[in-house]
């Protein structure tokens with residue numbers, strides 16, 4: 001079978017690799033659609049500690065069961081399915097506490113290689129994090145299950161359903177209008193929260209407006225833009241740029257008692273500096289979000305399957321496997337949000 005490998009930063013090879021055969025509890029999927037993600041772009045540009053190089057990559061996908069291993073009860077050949085690329089062990093101390101996203105063994109089950117013709121899903125993923133795709137959902141939309149699960153997890157941490165001083169008039173300011181910023185926008189709008197978006201690229205700001213942002217502005221207008229939108233500061237400030245200076249300034253945009261979600265990861269070991277005054281006297285909550293729990297994946301599945309969110313405007317184009325490098329070149333220039341990579345057009 002054909003599979004894309006990240007050979008070195010900036011170099012993608014199309015390789016011929018052996019077709020795996022599903023063991024006990026495993027599923028072999030024929031991939032119908034996979035999506036590029038910010039993590040893949042980072043790995044393509046400078047390497048990534050969770051994506052070994054040289055090696056296969058791509059982790060957002062949907063497909064059709066090509067072969068089910070012994071003991072698989074939920075699925076059979078020909079089923080259209082959507083899945084994520086990890087599942088917790090359910091046995092480690094963190095799993096025992098219900099902190100499944102922090103499972104000590106979560107990366108053992110991880111599968112990479114969605115940019116290819118087939119992918120083998122291990123037993124744990126088949127049991128916990130694989131679902132039948134409704135016919136009404138396209139394979140491309142179904143491949144959003146993984147990134148949406150990450151965002152659903154972060155939103156759960158923000159606890160939008162908790163006591164909300166702003167009531168229906170809750171406001172959020174999102175920094176960054178890449179795939180993760182825009183998925184936050186879709187989810188917040190679905191909850192009725194008013195959203196402002198701050199981003200660098202005009203085309204992405206326009207898209208945020210189309211997706212329901214009430215106001216949008218470039219970073220140099222952030223203060224003025226926010227003061228008109230939420231004079232006290234936003235109830236939620238959501239950092240989706242992965243830039244140190246944005247992490248450091250994010251608390252300045254929250255209202256007293258506001259919550260700041262630091263979603264975009266920084267380079268390993270990056271120190272960040274916040275002024276303690278606002279965090280202390282204004283009781284700001286700084287929080288971060290990593291990965292997702294099976295419960296988040298279920299919620300994300302229900303949102304997609306029930307068509308509660310329309311993720312299709314986030315798809316900027318489609319490329320065949322052998323053309324995938326074009327998609328990454330575009331992304332590295334800030335062009336487009338997510339690209340579909342598939343074996344056949």
Ligand SMILES: [Zn+2]
Nearest residue numbers: 037039060147
């Ligand atoms: Zn991803």
Ligand SMILES: [Zn+2]
Nearest residue numbers: 089092095103
């Ligand atoms: Zn565990």
